[in-house]
Amino acid sequence: xxxxxxxxxxxxxxxxxxxxxxxxxxxxxxxxxxxxxxxxxxxxxxxxxxxxxxxxxxxxxxxxxxxxxxxxxxxxxxxxxxxxxxxxxxxxxxxxxxxxxxxxxxxxxxxxxxxxxxxxxxxxxxxxxxxxxxxxxxxxxxxxxxxxxxxxxxxxxxxxxxxxxxxxxxxxxxxxxxxxxxxxxxxxxxxxxxxxxxxxxxxxxxxxxxxxxxxxxxxxxxxxxxxxxxxxxxxxxxxxxxxxxxxxxxxxxxxxxxxxxxxxxxxxxxxxxxxxxxxxxxxxxxxxxxxxxxxxxxxxxxxxxxxxxxxxxxxxxxxxxxxxxxxxxxxxxxxxxxxxxxxxxxxxxxxxxxxxxxxxxxxxxxxxxxxxxxxxxxxxxxxxxxxxxxxxxx
Amino acid sequence: xxxxxxxxxxxxxxxxxxxxxxxxxxxxxxxxxxxxxxxxxxxxxxxxxxxxxxxxxxxxxxxxxxxxxxxxxxxxxxxxxxxxxxxxxxxx
Numbered sequence: 001x002x003x004x005x006x007x008x009x010x011x012x013x014x015x016x017x018x019x020x021x022x023x024x025x026x027x028x029x030x031x032x033x034x035x036x037x038x039x040x041x042x043x044x045x046x047x048x049x050x051x052x053x054x055x056x057x058x059x060x061x062x063x064x065x066x067x068x069x070x071x072x073x074x075x076x077x078x079x080x081x082x083x084x085x086x087x088x089x090x091x092x093x094x095x096x097x098x099x100x101x102x103x104x105x106x107x108x109x110x111x112x113x114x115x116x117x118x119x120x121x122x123x124x125x126x127x128x129x130x131x132x133x134x135x136x137x138x139x140x141x142x143x144x145x146x147x148x149x150x151x152x153x154x155x156x157x158x159x160x161x162x163x164x165x166x167x168x169x170x171x172x173x174x175x176x177x178x179x180x181x182x183x184x185x186x187x188x189x190x191x192x193x194x195x196x197x198x199x200x201x202x203x204x205x206x207x208x209x210x211x212x213x214x215x216x217x218x219x220x221x222x223x224x225x226x227x228x229x230x231x232x233x234x235x236x237x238x239x240x241x242x243x244x245x246x247x248x249x250x251x252x253x254x255x256x257x258x259x260x261x262x263x264x265x266x267x268x269x270x271x272x273x274x275x276x277x278x279x280x281x282x283x284x285x286x287x288x289x290x291x292x293x294x295x296x297x298x299x300x301x302x303x304x305x306x307x308x309x310x311x312x313x314x315x316x317x318x319x320x321x322x323x324x325x326x327x328x329x330x331x332x333x334x335x336x337x338x339x340x341x342x343x344x345x346x347x348x349x350x351x352x353x354x355x356x357x358x359x360x361x362x363x364x365x366x367x368x369x370x371x372x373x374x375x376x377x378x379x380x381x382x383x384x385x386x387x388x389x390x391x392x393x394x
Numbered sequence: 395x396x397x398x399x400x401x402x403x404x405x406x407x408x409x410x411x412x413x414x415x416x417x418x419x420x421x422x423x424x425x426x427x428x429x430x431x432x433x434x435x436x437x438x439x440x441x442x443x444x445x446x447x448x449x450x451x452x453x454x455x456x457x458x459x460x461x462x463x464x465x466x467x468x469x470x471x472x473x474x475x476x477x478x479x480x481x482x483x484x485x486x
Contacts, residue, residue, distance in 0.1 A: 055485040083486075143486035168482040171403040189481045193450040198404055198482060206484060239479070241403075244413065250457045250479065333407075 013044045014069065021113060025067055038227045039067060043114075045226045048072035048135035050123055050151055052103040054211030055141030055165050055218065057089040062219040064107040068226070070115045071107065072135055075099040076122040082394075086208035123147055125270035128154040137225055138178075139163040139218055145192040146273035152177060152185035153270055156260050161225055165218040169204055172214035172240040175233045175252060176221055178261075182234040187255040192277040210242050291362040294349055294374040296386040310343070312350040314361040315380075319353065323392045325383055332357045335364060344370045351376035351383070353394070395419060397470045399429045400477040401436075408435040422455055423447075423466030425476045440478070452479040 017025070017039060028034040028042075045068050049056050052075040063071060079087070079094045079102055087099075094102040100118035107116050119131060123142075132138055132154050140151045140162055148166070155162040155178040162178040164185065177184045217238065224230045237250045259266040294302075302309060313320060313327030320329050330338055332352070342348065348370065350358040355378050362375045376383065384391040398416055401409045409415070410433065417428030426447070430437040440451055447453065453460045454477040460468050470476070 051485055053486045141485045143484055145481070145483045148483055165485065166482045167484045168480075169403050171482065173479075173482060188452065189450060191449045193481050198480065202486070204404075204484075206486070211485065237479070239477075241413075248457075248477075250454050250477070251459065253459060253462055255461075 014040055016040075017043070018113075021067070024111075024113070028066070033229050034227060038229070041226050041228075042067045042223070043069040045137070046070040046072070046135045047137045047139060047222055047226075048074065048132060049139050049141060050074050050147065051141035051143065052087075052089065052099045053077070053083065053141065053143065054086045054167065054206065054208075055215035056103070057087045058212050058215035059139055059141055059219050059222075060089055060103055060107050061110065062216060063222060064111045064114060064116070066219075066223055067111065068114065068222075070117070070135075072117045072119060072131070073100045073103050073107075074119045074121065074123055074131065075103070076120060082202075086206065086211050088212065123150060125150060125273065128270060129158065132158055132160060135160070137161050137163060137222055139165075139222055141165065141215060141218070144277075145198075146277045148185060149192065149276060150270065150273045153260055153267060156184050157268075157270070163218045163222050163225070165214045167206060167210050167214050168198070170207055170210065170242040172210055172217075172242070174214055174217045174221070174238045174240070175236060176225065179232075179234045181254065183252045183254040184258060184261040186260045187258045188237065188252055190255070190258075195278045207242060213242070214240065289359040289363045291359050291366065292374045293377040295377045296383040299349055299376060299383075300387045308346065310346045310348045312342070312348050312358075312361070313352070314350055314358050315352050319394075322394050323380065323384075325351070325380060325388075325391065327351060332361050335361055339365070339368055342370070344368075344372075347372040347374075349374050349376055351379050353379045354381055355379040395470050395472045395474070397425050397472075397474045397476055399425055400475060401429075402478055402480045404480050404482065405436060405439055405478065408439060409433040419470055421466065422453060422460050422468045422470060422476055425470060426453065426466070426478075450481050452481075453477070454479060 025039050028039050029036060047063055047068050049059050052073050077099050079090045079097050079099055081095055084090060089103045089106050098120050100120045104116045104118040128150055138151060138155050138160050142148060151162055160178060161176060164177050165174040221233050224232055235252050237252050239248045256262050311327035313329045314332040316331050350361045352358040355375060359375050362373050365373050381393050384393050396416060397419055398414050400414050401412060415429055415432055417425050419425035419428050426440060442448055455468055456475055
């Protein structure tokens, strides 16, 4: 595990602020709800951010700016171009750098008076308790179910608050788990959904501002916990619908039979969360469909030879507008009722963006009696890599 | 009783992209049944093959979790709002 840090932990609580800090935090200090006492609480607080992506961006920026004395940043990922639409901590020159380190550099520039520790590692059952023990509050900004259950369980085992936020396309949720009398993540969601049911951001897309709003709510809840001010979201699930611009609130109750935080706890240590969630990794594909494949190079060679091939593009119309390889557009969802439009006597090559949806299409068509059909291996992404780089990747 | 059922984003693809539906029902279970009668593709996402509500689907009547009420037998009244609250994990 690679870490970059100065010193570990706030051993001696700060009892005062320098003149520079007083100037920097003056808009906090003049509010009685924060004041000198509150600003010192912030300075002595230690907050660990799990994930430095979409939710982690506003979290890191606001908590660093607010003067939280010690921030930990956990992320194993590397910045890529598709992150920049929403992960506002990063700039174009950060592409290719490790996120935890790029975020540390950005936040240090924002506030050089705080300690920032980056952990370039994936959070696992083997390292979570060790990582969490030096922090007071854990903020969950991850992007997958196994890590969310892991963060929850580690927080309950250590008795630490877990400031929760999650997003999907236009919808967000936020609450605070892990407080002594409050519910935990398992009280709300005893079991994860089956893998593949809920698409990831990479599959489903996400409006860039949404993590900005939900991450900011998490930052606000974190600061309120530190200050001991206001009404926290403990026991309330905040639902945000960005399209309707509506906030709703549901009551969250502590489940007396919760296997993690209930009276008769049955989980006493961290488990294998990938197994629990039925996946072996966030990007684990659905069980592989065994369908005949054709590589982009083979397809190019066959087309160049003048073979009669019918290219079937099973993506959505808005994706076709981004780029296409002159296939016939018939979205996967419409295939069952439009199957008669296809000629089963012709040789068909189906493709999508990555090859996953078109594998489903090929599987469906084979069951419908199509015999001369192939899946374009790796989809339009592979076509761009191997055949025609002028086709943009998305 | 006329109640409104709120359909969450991940399930809207199975509900003609609608964000809510009006149904007539006496209980929460009937309201969900009315919803899946309108949008048959939703059924398998909400219920198991033997007709039980799936364990990862949370259903609220107004702001209360039906698990702490009479579950699907919880009675509804005119103007109530039934919400399906899905597990979402995105943060990236």
